[in-house]
Amino acid sequence: MASKSSTAPRRAIVIGASTTGLIAAAALARHFAHVMVLERDTLPEEPEWRKGVPQSRHVHLLLRCGEEIISHYFPGLTDELVAAGGRRVDMAGDTRWFYAGGWKARFQSGITMHCQSKGFLEWAIRRRVESLGNVTIRDRAEIDTFTTAPGSVTGVRLKDGEEIAADLVVDASGRNSKTPQRLAALGFGTVEISELPVDVGYATRAYRMPRGARDWQSLIVHPRYPDARIGVIIPVEGDRWLVTLVGWRGDQPPADDEGFLEFARGLSVPDIYEAIRDAEPLTQAGLHRFPGNLRRHYDRLATMPDGLVVIGDAACSFNPIYAQGMTQGATAARILDDCLERRAKHGNSGLAGFGPVFQREYAKFANRCWLISTTEEYRDPLVAPHPPLWTRLANWYLEQVHELSWSDRRAAKSFLEVMHLLRPPASLLSPGLATRVLAHSLFARAH
Structure with missing residues (x-):
């Protein structure tokens, strides 16, 4: 942990005890004498989902970029998750x-995803955070508003x-963050919002x-547009499978036993249905709806x-099918x-002007x-009646990339x-890959 000078910032507050928070x-514990995490829920003592995070019972994939970041702040944690029954799964x-x-x-691609229940991951991270000497976690602490000075x-x-x-103050309270309303009420103006509805169930x-x-x-079935059903099986702790079925454009999966299996039977290929039709269910199906992609442009x-x-889903909430x-x-x-480290290296121990600088830097990644x-969702005229022209070319190119990736x-x-946020999307336009993509397209058209 970095040493704190007498002029260093003394306290940071994090709103929300999600994985992001x-x-x-x-x-923040590297830069502040004391960090306080405030969570409105009652936090469970065991690794289980909690009511305030209703989507936590569903499949959550920790992508390779996320695994590397967690390992940086909590060395050895991902190995502990595997030892306790989680799985490190090569994506290919x-x-x-x-x-x-x-x-x-x-x-063997070397690009892995971590598979465990969201509740187990959050619980394991929370135990590590609680062991930090300068971090306090308080549950049942609901925010009313911010205190302010000019x-x-x-x-x-x-x-x-x-x-x-x-x-x-770091808002990591999730998609339902009240920060836009609080800022407006306190006279700080209106936060610009971008939305792209998808109505995923x-x-x-x-x-x-x-x-x-x-x-x-792991078994994944992802459709070709305009099909609208996805199925995923991942292994998690306790020698269990989590099976998530996804649908949109009015075709959401049901929760009843027969309906769940029939929805799986209706996927593009029968593999998930065949894997679970005789398997022993351990829970009833839980449902969740996701209205759409959301950006708050702080x-x-x-x-x-x-x-x-403002960070995480409180700033930008994306269609969960992309993990x-x-x-x-x-x-x-x-x-x-x-951003805090660069500020300290330049001899600036204060935080004047820090918020806007951070939000601009974060926006580059959020973009x-x-x-x-x-990009894929712009295909649907019900989502975007007048999509940007570039999306047609982008979606055609991505189709060719996917077809090429079959072999x-x-x-x-x-x-x-x-996908794992290790490289920017523009890397798919590298000369070597673009040449193979175009050759594949010409060959496919010739046959």
């Missing part, structure tokens, strides 16, 4: 993946009237992992106050750490996530690197 707390070698009309090439946020006031002062059920040999650990707010930053949520939140914490999440390992790995 907890990783942010670990990052251990995953059987039907994508847009064909099965992706199988090989041009700045100076802390928070809780619903019970308690006021807690801070040099920096998903249902998840846990199964006992069947005995017997399989050539995969980087564009001319009156963004000092003493406040970016936990990883983009972890990346936000890393960017926050980097990448937005591009990955929304071309380099193409498959390039796509995985973008």
